[in-house]
Amino acid sequence: MNAYIFGIVVPLLVILFRSRSSTKRRGLPADVSGERGLALRNHRFTSPLSSAWEGVTTLAELFERACREHHDRVLLGTRVEIAREVDYSYGRRLEKLHLGDYHWLTYGRVFESVTSFASGLALLGHRKEERVAIFAETRDRWFIALQGCFRRNVTVVTIYSSLGEEALCHSLNETDVTTVICGRKELTSLVHISGQLDSVKRVICIDDDKISSDLFAQTGWKITSFADVESLGRDNPVEADLPLSADVAVIMYTSGSTGLPKGVMMTHGNVLATVSSIMIIVPNLGPKDVYLAYLPMAHILELVAENLIAAVGGSIGYGTPLTLTDTSNKIMKGKRGDATALMPTVMAAVPAILDRVREGVLNKVNAKGGLSKKLFYLAFARRLLALNGSWFGAWGWEKALWNLLVFKKVQAILGGRIRFILCGGAPLSGDTQRFINICLGAPIGQGYGLTETCAGGTFSDFDDTSVGRVGPPIPCSYIKLIDWPEGGYSTNDSPMPRGEIVIGGPNVSLGYFKNEEKTIESYKVDERGVRWFYTGDIGRFHKDGCIEIIDRKKDIVKLQHGEYVSLGKVEAALSTSPYVDNIMLHADPFHSYCVALVVVSHPALEQWASQQGIAYSNNFSELFRKEETVKEVHASLLKEAKKGRLEKFEIPAKITCLSDPWTPETGLVTAALKLKREIIRKAFQEELSKLYASV
Numbered sequence: 001m002n003a004y005i006f007g008i009v010v011p012l013l014v015i016l017f018r019s020r021s022s023t024k025r026r027g028l029p030a031d032v033s034g035e036r037g038l039a040l041r042n043h044r045f046t047s048p049l050s051s052a053w054e055g056v057t058t059l060a061e062l063f064e065r066a067c068r069e070h071h072d073r074v075l076l077g078t079r080v081e082i083a084r085e086v087d088y089s090y091g092r093r094l095e096k097l098h099l100g101d102y103h104w105l106t107y108g109r110v111f112e113s114v115t116s117f118a119s120g121l122a123l124l125g126h127r128k129e130e131r132v133a134i135f136a137e138t139r140d141r142w143f144i145a146l147q148g149c150f151r152r153n154v155t156v157v158t159i160y161s162s163l164g165e166e167a168l169c170h171s172l173n174e175t176d177v178t179t180v181i182c183g184r185k186e187l188t189s190l191v192h193i194s195g196q197l198d199s200v201k202r203v204i205c206i207d208d209d210k211i212s213s214d215l216f217a218q219t220g221w222k223i224t225s226f227a228d229v230e231s232l233g234r235d236n237p238v239e240a241d242l243p244l245s246a247d248v249a250v251i252m253y254t255s256g257s258t259g260l261p262k263g264v265m266m267t268h269g270n271v272l273a274t275v276s277s278i279m280i281i282v283p284n285l286g287p288k289d290v291y292l293a294y295l296p297m298a299h300i301l302e303l304v305a306e307n308l309i310a311a312v313g314g315s316i317g318y319g320t321p322l323t324l325t326d327t328s329n330k331i332m333k334g335k336r337g338d339a340t341a342l343m344p345t346v347m348a349a350v351p352a353i354l355d356r357v358r359e360g361v362l363n364k365v366n367a368k369g370g371l372s373k374k375l376f377y378l379a380f381a382r383r384l385l386a387l388n389g390s391w392f393g394a395w396g397w398e399k400a401l402w403n404l405l406v407f408k409k410v411q412a413i414l415g416g417r418i419r420f421i422l423c424g425g426a427p428l429s430g431d432t433q434r435f436i437n438i439c440l441g442a443p444i445g446q447g448y449g450l451t452e453t454c455a456g457g458t459f460s461d462f463d464d465t466s467v468g469r470v471g472p473p474i475p476c477s478y479i480k481l482i483d484w485p486e487g488g489y490s491t492n493d494s495p496m497p498r499g500e501i502v503i504g505g506p507n508v509s510l511g512y513f514k515n516e517e518k519t520i521e522s523y524k525v526d527e528r529g530v531r532w533f534y535t536g537d538i539g540r541f542h543k544d545g546c547i548e549i550i551d552r553k554k555d556i557v558k559l560q561h562g563e564y565v566s567l568g569k570v571e572a573a574l575s576t577s578p579y580v581d582n583i584m585l586h587a588d589p590f591h592s593y594c595v596a597l598v599v600v601s602h603p604a605l606e607q608w609a610s611q612q613g614i615a616y617s618n619n620f621s622e623l624f625r626k627e628e629t630v631k632e633v634h635a636s637l638l639k640e641a642k643k644g645r646l647e648k649f650e651i652p653a654k655i656t657c658l659s660d661p662w663t664p665e666t667g668l669v670t671a672a673l674k675l676k677r678e679i680i681r682k683a684f685q686e687e688l689s690k691l692y693a694s695v
Helices: 002-025 059-069 107-123 140-151 165-174 184-192 213-219 226-235 268-281 300-311 338-342 351-368 370-387 396-414 430-439 516-522 567-574 602-612 621-625 627-643 677-683 685-694
Strands: 027-034 037-042 074-087 094-106 131-135 156-159 177-182 202-205 222-225 248-253 263-267 290-293 315-318 346-349 420-423 444-449 457-459 478-482 498-504 523-525 531-541 547-552 556-558 564-566 580-586 594-600 652-658
Touching: 059 107, 059 140, 059 268, 059 300, 074 107, 074 140, 074 338, 094 107, 094 338, 107 140, 107 226, 131 140, 131 165, 140 156, 140 300, 156 165, 165 184, 177 184, 184 202, 184 213, 202 226, 222 226, 248 268, 248 300, 263 268, 268 300, 268 444, 268 457, 290 300, 290 338, 300 315, 300 346, 315 338, 338 396, 346 351, 351 370, 351 396, 351 420, 351 430, 351 580, 351 602, 370 396, 370 430, 396 430, 430 444, 478 531, 498 547, 516 523, 516 531, 547 567, 564 567, 567 580, 567 627, 580 627, 580 677, 594 602, 594 627, 594 685, 602 621, 602 627, 621 627, 627 652, 652 685, 677 685
Parallel strands: 074 315, 131 156, 131 177, 156 248, 177 202, 202 222, 290 315, 290 346, 346 420, 420 444, 594 652
Antiparallel strands: 027 037, 037 478, 074 094, 248 263, 444 457, 478 498, 498 531, 523 531, 531 547, 556 564, 580 594
8 A cells, every 4th residue: 555655646746846847947038039029048058059078069079089988889780681572462562671680880990980981082082172972771881971071071962862863963963962972772863864963973882782884884983882982091091181160061951842952051060069959958868878770861850869879879770661660561570670679778750650650559459459458548548647647547566567567568669678769850749649658658859940950949858748849949049939920820929929930049050052042031140140040830838938839831721711721730630540641631722621632551441441341352452442441531530630629621521542651762751751742732633633523
């Protein structure tokens, strides 16, 4: 009985203490004037943080410092492919892999590779005023190449490996890239467009496969393997030419959700400010941490995360989204996914990944049924009560019991050791956040930032259990709101000020490469020298200094009768349906209602069809065309809309169910899994027209 009382009273006292001290712990008014009031800064710092390491002003210095301090610790890990087979289930060709254990390189060995590559790059004839593009999937040599370029003060142009030909040509030509570092697959894409590339002289292939001599003749480029560049530099070392804080480290091309991508110019000081801030926010981050790297490193969230883990002496194990778990699409049945093999302690994720984890667990639980299903939902309900602050939730020994009986199996999906998840890139639904908090037993640090602010902006405190918010300003940032009268948002709104979010501080990038007009439109420098970026996102300040994202200027559509619909907000609410793998809401000023394209989850639909006794063929096309399928999915969306308190005009009147997933390879979503609305609209114009005609 005493243990039970202890399990309730102690957590309750903790909750009471948190609620009383929350305003003290988070953002507070700063002395930087906003356009209509004060900006907020992190309460722990009187001025924005530039570097958390004394004497370190660049990413090159930060990495060299880490390699000195952690010389014999392991840094980069990669899995070796053991076997490969082809699966033709569901009418599609899909490769399945059997991957072995992680093979590791120490900090000392990685630093040798970095210095050798830097020397080899110079000996190939690449001058520091020329730019290098890295056009490859995330892997150890991506990181080594990046650090090697930094040691020569060479600006790196980052390009998503899934980028289409038009955007790829635009990115390479606009930046006058002379050297491209790529994988074997990406080399094929480059050769295909070689006649359209103006400045490329040499290509370094990350893979060690033998390169066909035909490619040399076809392109006129000097094509060298990564290993040969390292070998050249090892035998003929060249002295480093280290950058300054104000030098441009990266020109990062956005993933292009609208039109051609824009190149964001980031200095070493810009990126270092965000890395420093996150290091301070995440508690006890250090040499014992193991990070699973699977997001594109051409995405600022991943680039910041990997530089951060290396800075604190942690280990980085590489994986892919398609080999992440034991049940991932490219993992052979019965073989281990990346998370199981690595057992990471820290992960970065975009909401779409966490939504899929939640969906996968729920599908498995529901399919199993019986006592296991009842036990899971009972445990979940008890823990949810506790997270919401109830006396009657599962605290203390009861929490430990549920973890042992139920949630330990869920935690094993991601290796069983996750202690913290960094989430960014898009709004995370409250349902998914609570699900991950409970089932993985780990807090989610939900952040808000943009490529233009080097991923920096706000980040939730480690012990903040609230949902729907993205925390207070990080130590390097100021945040202010400005009125947006057209959308009806004002900093004088009650009970919370609302408006467009503007971010200032040392993490705000220089602007868009060769795009002065857009730079002038989006960036401003005030009379105190603080650089500000106008995000286009709409937020509101809570009393404790935390911010909540509530809208997006570009996502607002005015319907025929004058109602405004926020597409992103509605999609976030509806995506919690178990049937939704992806969804795009469509609205226009010529109609008084919305429609939606829904990419339906195969496992969830399979389970429903089995329960209903509905026969279907393996390619699913028959099942997706059935009227009862559309009715079932639409009913599920209506249920989620009610839970999300959506207005009637925000709920799609009609939907179309689609079977093929939207991936970066299809060109319908970005590498960060954001919708490419205009491309999707054009691709499914016929389906959308039929939907409007049928209402």
